Amino acid sequence: MASVLSNGGDLPSKPASAGRHAGVYSEVQTSRLDHRLLLPSVLKGAAFKVVDGPGSSAAGNPDEIAKLFPNLFGQPSSMLVPADVSPFETDRKLKVGVVLSGGQAPGGHNVICGIYDYLQEKAKGSTVYGFKGGPAGIMRCKYVALTTDFIYPYRNQGGFDMIRSGRDKIETPEQFKQAEDTVTKLDLDGLVVIGGDDSNTNACLLAENFRRKNMKTKVIGCPKTIDGDLKCKEVPISFGFDTACKIYSEMIGNVMIDARSTGKYYHFVRLMGRAASHITLECALQTHPNITLIGEEVAAKKQTLKNVTDYITDIICKRSERGYNYGVILIPEGLIDFIPEVQQLISELNEILAHDVVDEGGLWKQKLQSQSQLLFELLPQAIQEQLLLERDPHGNVQVAKIETEKMLIQMVEAELEKRTSAGTYKGHFKGQSHFFGYEGRCGLPTNFDATYCYSLGFAAGALLHAGKTGLISSVANLAAPVEEWTVGGTALTAMMDVERRHGKFKPVIKKAMVELDGAPFSKFAALRDEWALNNRYISPGPIQFIGPSSYAANHTLLLELGACA
């Protein structure tokens, strides 16, 4: 293979025997295969070395983290810096495994290609194994040896179908033993875990375990999740967030033009993101909807479902006075998990449903506390029935199954009927519900995600080459041109805190929630009243891969980096 790096960061050209992929490609997919990827200059150079920073602590409860990770706690983060001569053994062939863990995010394939290309370039003759179907592939030793031909059809493509992903966790002592057996059998020098907060916590536990047993296998994590809730100073963004938000924003923008053209629908759009509301906030910044609900704000203000309904209804009434009987409303998937009174109702319901008979006459409701009774009565009948009838295998109410956008439409309808009767609302209201989710998880990665992921993969390869373990691949300074991006690894233990579960401390990387004093939320909060009553819709249109705007990163990232107003 021709040199990857000396080629100015170009991807290797199509191998002669490529094209064995079962799929058929569209013109756009094909055009992406040979898309020229830029690399940070430190990775493009002839050589670089790894410089360690000061010792690290933990995000919280350092004493407990130190006990949980006695072999890793306190280790420094690392930076790659240019060097005249490579300090690494370029003759040494590495054996590296890679696994995709959890839900899909655009760019995962490019991380794998980055690892592969790094090793081909800097440690020729190295081997990369792709574990199939997520962490279960490690435990069951199911893998494929990656080759130039094998990975070519996945370059710059969406999805995780190269080696698939899975949601299994390596948790029990038996499972850790299975992982040890696999990395021993394959004689792995390194393992790269591409995943979210849980998977990177797991990666750190594996790193700690391997080091404790004096095994040679090092473990490096990579930050993946469209939800955007795995990030810190050194890891400014998780990959996939950029692409997913742009796909959702395309759809939202189209629906906005539709709303303005017909003038008769309120579109209630639910967006992915069960924990944090980053996706919803980013889509709001991209499209300027009339109403946006942010879970973290609802929780901080201890809002009730009635508060939320009234907030929406008030704006609908004000808009109607201006002659606008249409609009667009964004709702994060996890909204009702943020409403304290809903949590209370659910826990009471679980208790009652486990022990009591739900009589048709409704006498059972008297067992609810008065606040929960009021809330239950406020809910639309369909939701009431869903709460009582649809339960998970443990008999618990399935909150996740509630279609929040439809529930809100019904609650707003009921409130508007009251106001119509009272003569305070004279408009007409028609709600249309949407859920944008799966469409965004597997799209073709944007130029930003494709480039970012390739660098993350390159960095992971370099960190393993340098013998590092327990770090997460970190590419930063992302508001600058790609050449100036910084590259390194952040100590996973430094990102950790503990949670008490079943009487024991468990290490966790806390999800990065929307910060109400952060730049993205502040900008949104300053503008939302203007967006509410006037129509300031922006329609971002389909993601473009060519042209001046095709490299622009998302608003959240740029605002957090102080790179745009």
Added chain:
Amino acid sequence: MASVLSNGGDLPSKPASAGRHAGVYSEVQTSRLDHRLLLPSVLKGAAFKVVDGPGSSAAGNPDEIAKLFPNLFGQPSSMLVPADVSPFETDRKLKVGVVLSGGQAPGGHNVICGIYDYLQEKAKGSTVYGFKGGPAGIMRCKYVALTTDFIYPYRNQGGFDMIRSGRDKIETPEQFKQAEDTVTKLDLDGLVVIGGDDSNTNACLLAENFRRKNMKTKVIGCPKTIDGDLKCKEVPISFGFDTACKIYSEMIGNVMIDARSTGKYYHFVRLMGRAASHITLECALQTHPNITLIGEEVAAKKQTLKNVTDYITDIICKRSERGYNYGVILIPEGLIDFIPEVQQLISELNEILAHDVVDEGGLWKQKLQSQSQLLFELLPQAIQEQLLLERDPHGNVQVAKIETEKMLIQMVEAELEKRTSAGTYKGHFKGQSHFFGYEGRCGLPTNFDATYCYSLGFAAGALLHAGKTGLISSVANLAAPVEEWTVGGTALTAMMDVERRHGKFKPVIKKAMVELDGAPFSKFAALRDEWALNNRYISPGPIQFIGPSSYAANHTLLLELGACA
């Protein structure tokens, strides 16, 4: 204003005082404003003349059409051909009204811009009025005088928000009188009606009426509908179909990659198109789903809901034997309207619900005929309840409200449970439902739709300039480069047939349904078994506006024109 045509067909550049549009534009939207539009060479040339063809007849029942349109019936269609000197009075200033009628379709703004630019170029000093909110704008004489500045922000943009649309019809003698008053008041030489089959029928009735009364106002139609069901030999496609199908196909392609990556979901995707299944067929040709239901085929084969369910379930079982417990299934919005037994059940239910009490014990069901009783029992409980409870203001069952994709998921689940019990199915099934609709109606028009619409508008202007009436703007030879596209007008009466309604003959332009012996369906039918069991997914990706693939038209059009295999 600088010459439009001498400028090689470029759009006029941004006027000095433009930018008064209330919206804020994304980079992609902005980049589209000055997108260079090509024109067929006959429209680019210095001059052209209009050549009439032979006299025409009707699509059916010519005697009745002749009676309904005594002043228009038999008139020839026209072609524009290059000429040395323009035969038109270039000094004559025209007054032309334009109206958008019915649901939105990407490209409508460009039709208006085409009319405007034609008149600015070839009949300088002409006036174009945009009627606001659809045909109601004509009846109420609500309009805006279009200017270069006013229309600029809508060039190549999606939606109908420049002048909005509406679904009102000009039907009663009073309404025809209102239309006469308006065109008289505005002294209109011409009126362009941009709409679907109904709206173009209406346009022809207006043309007939104006001619009968010796009024000077001529009427020209333009073929608009994302459903793709307004077409004939001279009008190979309605605008908006291309863009909408590409937007839906982007989403379907993403969901396919998701399905293949996770390996555990069957995605049931409902697509717009209540009458014809063109959108579903086109999306299938673009993406190669495992299962595609085409309403016209279901009707032709007189399939039952059980047949449809079994067809899906059989493929799911066969795929499961190959280890595939995932897939993608496309369903046209209007599917159940094509199933004869469902129509029968609905009509019996309407009868029973109007006159009888629906007892909880279910005795009322004995009033159903035995086939309808069986069908009713086959339906999932939620659908049964929806049929009984949700009725329109006339008390009729609301078929349109049934979420077909969710109904099919439940029916397939029930059938798979039976097969699991019988030991003939050992897979696991999880259905995910999607409806792609509003997202596609208002997207930024593709290069094809933008160019096609601009030519349609230019042609409409030219036909009015030539004094033509009762024609639909016709741009054909669309598989060739734009320069070679042919331009003309087709007699609307030639596209008409009659339907008997309330004892009277009503003129209709029959919807063009999917032809089961046509090239698009034949290609699909030849490949679908291969797509069913193997995975031949194609992910078209987001619409690109730059690059070699950005001008490719949709498969349906090219196949119908014999331009691709």
